[in-house]
Amino acid sequence: MKIQAALLHQPNTPLQIETLDLDSPGKGEVLVRIAASGVCHSDYHVMNGATKHPLPAVLGHEGAGVVEAVGTEVSQVHVGDHVVLNWAPACGHCFYCLRDKPNLCETFTEPIWAGVMLDGTPRLHLGNEPVYHYCGLATFAEYVVVPQESCVPIRRDVPLKVAALVGCAVATGVGAALYTAEVRPGESVTVIGCGGVGLNIIQAAALCGAEMIVAVDTNPAKMELARQFGATHALLSNENTLQAIRDLTGGRGTDHAFDAIGVPAVQEFGLECIRPGGTLTLVGLAPMGTATNLPGAIITRQEKVVKGSYYGTVNANRDFPKLLDLYVAGKLKLDELISQEYPLSDINVAFDAMLSGGVARGVVMF
């Protein structure tokens, strides 16, 4: 079938809206009509070349839609299902899946980095040229073909634009506080970076019962937004930020800090924000090849803990429906995360807005 999609031909060039050929779903694959796709920094890391990916590619990995057709040997989803797409699909039987770490599933690692399906080939084409699927999803397109394991069926009474965000920013942020760091009632938390991921860490820390939630960002517009999502204190990042956090915590630092940005200097700052015995959780994805300089002497002497959080340590099939239940119950703010909606033709405008930092989340609507 012919579809409209946003194509990246070369790093550091705008996305181009093109008509592509999309093959029918093969064995174990599913055709999904995309309803909404969020705009995320991880897509931008491919656009600016920081993440290497086979090109040309269709980006987009925070999507939700409706199953239109299924290939052979598909048992986990059905035509008509509303689904959130999962960019870290799990096979259920590899080393990590058997150890209850489906977010680290190794079966899909290689095909996803290669931009292809499990059989090693893409379903997208531009003329005779292959086009690759970012994260095995490629949601900046009217339709996608994905492995059935990438589809998480959800309740039908939630808007699909809200559901789309669960597929990246919400799972990553809420999961980091709930499942990776396991914030406990009464604890104190610093969250550095108040974009789509950081705001979700803030609201999840509040859900966990954190008593003090200190939000830090360079953008004054984020201060009020952070408070709306549950921050008890909002600090504009400057040379006094660390002292301000210590002043709030008897000179010790907070029990937890979260880096929601993915920049080595921010990660190093995060370690300074926590008290001895506290936990720093690294959530934002730093570009591959960068290195963070954390002082081993401090980590040892002060028993500080540093954790990586990949996709919020979620089990997508278990947790995506649960996150949407929390939204319906009024315990997670998801509508408020969407600051702007765009048609596919304005996708480059959406990325410009994300980079200027004024928005929580921009969503492309189909």
Ligand SMILES: [Zn+2]
């Ligand atoms: Zn993302």
Ligand SMILES: [Zn+2]
């Ligand atoms: Zn697996």
